[in-house]
Amino acid sequence: MNWLLVVVGAMIGAPLRHLTDRAVRSRYDSGFPWGTLTVNVTGCLVLGALTGAAAAGAASSHLQLLLGTGLCGALTTYSTFSYETLRLAESGARLQAGLNALVSVAAGLGAAFAGVGVAQAVWG
Numbered sequence: 001m002n003w004l005l006v007v008v009g010a011m012i013g014a015p016l017r018h019l020t021d022r023a024v025r026s027r028y029d030s031g032f033p034w035g036t037l038t039v040n041v042t043g044c045l046v047l048g049a050l051t052g053a054a055a056a057g058a059a060s061s062h063l064q065l066l067l068g069t070g071l072c073g074a075l076t077t078y079s080t081f082s083y084e085t086l087r088l089a090e091s092g093a094r095l096q097a098g099l100n101a102l103v104s105v106a107a108g109l110g111a112a113f114a115g116v117g118v119a120q121a122v123w124g
Contacts, residue, residue, distance in 0.1 A: 002065055006065055006066070008066060008070060009070015009073070010070045010073060013071040017039045017076075017077065021035030021038075023035075031096070033080075033081070036081050036104075039075050040076045040077065040104060042075065043072045044108040044109070044115070046115065047068055047072045048111060048116045048119070049119045050064060050067050051112075051115070051116055052116035052117070055116075056120065056124050058119070058122075081104055
């Protein structure tokens with residue numbers, strides 16, 4: 001049963017990642033990977049909130065599998081972040097590559113902490 005929860009979450013997360021990336025690229029076609037940044041920070045926020053809810057006893061292990069492992073696992077993408085950062089550096093956009101790495105890590109951690117904080121405020 002647990003594997004099914006992960007599969008269902010991933011069936012939602014993977015297309016959501018693709019659609020979000022396409023939507024963001026259509027609005028901001030700057031060469032900077034805004035779509036990947038968006039899904040990664042969003043995934044960090046959701047996972048942080050889920051972690052905070054679980055710590056408060058408000059999220060079951062089944063919800064953690066569905067949303068944490070399945071949805072967030074398929075929504076976020078470290079490999080694409082790495083590839084896009086490398087591509088920026090190789091194309092001569094070293095400043096953008098550095099900013100992408102710095103902003104992705106800082107915003108992801110900030111979103112995760114914010115998610116935990118919101119969950120603790122609601123369920124703590």
